[in-house]
Amino acid sequence: MSSDFDIAIIGAGIAGASLAAEIGEEARVLLLEAEDMPGYHSTGRSAAFWEECYGGPDIVPLTRASGPYLEANGFLSPRGALYLAREEDELAIEGFFARFADSGAEFTKIGRRELEVIVPGLKPHWDRAIRQVRCADIDVAGLHAHFLARAKATGVALVCRARVASLVRHSDWYIKTAGCQEYTATTIVNAAGAWADDIAKMAGVAAKGIQPYRRTVAQLRVDPTPPSDLPLCLDISGNFYFRPEGDKLWLSPHDETPCMACDAAPEELDVALAIDRLEEATNWKIEAVERKWAWLRSFSADRLPIYGRDPALPEFFWFAGQGGFGIQTSPAAARLGAQLILGKSWDEVTDRLQPAIYSPDRFDRE
Ligand SMILES: Cc1cc2nc3c(=O)[nH]c(=O)nc-3n(C[C@H](O)[C@H](O)[C@H](O)COP(=O)(O)OP(=O)(O)OC[C@H]3O[C@@H](n4cnc5c(N)ncnc54)[C@H](O)[C@@H]3O)c2cc1C
Structure with missing residues (x-):
């Protein structure tokens, strides 16, 4: 008996949606999402920036290769970024130049x-910075909807409220959801974000040690109102970042607390820490915390994503571990994922990418 689908993708966040859009024309694709709607988890909670160096030198090629697609389709708005530094951060500046030189x-x-013209109110001891003019805001909701629409146009079947509860493989995969829907597929794609290792275990595949970490963001009303052209400002030592969102300020303490895959919630202490760090850096008066949220960024042990067929079970394809860069890398990552899964x-x-550094078999080579 033939399968219902060639490829079943588990998870319809940015990873699953972008891959579905890329492969839908060439395969019968099922996209399964546990929640009522796609984008409920990390994809819907991001800080929405495209920053060339974010994630480290091995992520830069994915980010840069994604830029033209994001730009051509109108998903980027110029923002600029500053890595703010003090005298004692000089070594960190040198390190940054060395790491990203090539x-x-x-x-x-x-x-x-x-600096004081670009960030009015920045305290005097923040007296140097690395400036990146190409950094941009991403329209994340628009980009995610665009990938889903592209997937739909190619005939991909999206099913929400379909939490995969069991995966059994004979010659094909038998997929059962918590709502007792049943499907068959030749290949499973694991695009389940923070739940990626749980999906692997369900399939009888060795987990890859993908760890979710909580990241907090608060939306503040500050006086004076931040200039609308204020760049994304990141502490070069990784203790905070902030950027304007309309007439508000989005602020994060750049926290990274390991936790279980879940609906994460912000901790008051993390918000307080973020505010304390902002007050140490600027003269701005914080008038109100209007909104706060925390969600999960999921990393493998070497902090690189995992794209490719599992070495022990090629019918199980990894598309996970997108950490803090899953939105800004999504177009190129999806193209690479499509080429790997379709053998193109x-x-x-993708010709400047090094797929081997993202391959799931790198963990067996070590
Ligand atoms: C606070 C914060 C700020 C960030 N800022 C940025 C940024 O500025 N730029 C950037 O590029 N990235 C940013 N990121 C990272 C980015 O959000 C993630 O890398 C990206 O969203 C990961 O996408 P995903 O599709 O892998 O995961 P998710 O969006 O979490 O999607 C995974 C999906 O799998 C589904 N799923 C799980 N288990 C099952 C199951 N058993 N059955 C069916 N479905 C299942 C889930 O319901 C979920 O919808 C940020 C993240 C956070 C938390």
Whole structure:
């Protein structure tokens, strides 16, 4: 008996949706989502920026390869970024230049005079920064909807309220959801975000040690109102970042607390820590915390994503571990994922990537 589908993708966040859009024309694809609607988990909670160096030098090629697609389809708005630093951070600045020297990312060092014009109210001891003019805001909801629409146009079947509860493989995969729907497919794609290792275990595949970490963001009303052209400002030592959102400020303490896959909630202490750090960096008066949220960023042990067929069971394909860069890398990652799963050659989007560093078999090589 033939399968209902060639490929069943578990998870309709940005990872599953973008991959479905890329492969829908060439395979019969089922996209299964546990929640009432796609995008409820990490994809719907991001800080929405495209920043060339975010995630480290091995992520830069994925981010840069994604830029033209995001730009051409209108999902980027110019923002710029500053890695703020003090005298004692000079070594960190040197390290940044050394790490990203050959990455193709564009950045320059600026001093206090330029900095105080760009970030009015920044306290004097923040007297230097690395500036990245190409950083941009991403329209995440628009991008996710775009991938889902592309997937739908190619005939991908999206089923929500379909939490995969059992995966059994004979010659094909038998998939059962918590609501007792049943499907068959030749290949499973694991795009389940924080639940990726749980899906692997369910399939009888060795987990890859994907760990979810909580990240908190607060929306503040501050006086004075942040300039609308304020760049994304990140502490070079990784203790906070902030950026304007309309006339509000989004602020994160850059926290990374390991936790179980869940509906994460912000801790008061993390919000307080973020505010304390903002007050240490600027003269702005915080008038209100209007909103706060926390969600999960899920990393493998080497903090690189996992894209490819499982070495022990090729009918199980990994598309997980997108950490804090899953939105900004989604177009190129999905193209690479499609080429890997369909056995196609690289193209102009992927020919500068090194798929081996993202391959699931790297854990067996160590
Ligand atoms: C606070 C915060 C800020 C961030 N900022 C940025 C940023 O500025 N730029 C950037 O690029 N990235 C950012 N990220 C990271 C980005 O959000 C993630 O990398 C990305 O959303 C991961 O996408 P995903 O599809 O893998 O996961 P998810 O969006 O979590 O999707 C996984 C889906 O799998 C589903 N699922 C799980 N188990 C099952 C099951 N058994 N059956 C069916 N479905 C299942 C879930 O319901 C979920 O919808 C941020 C993340 C956080 C938390």
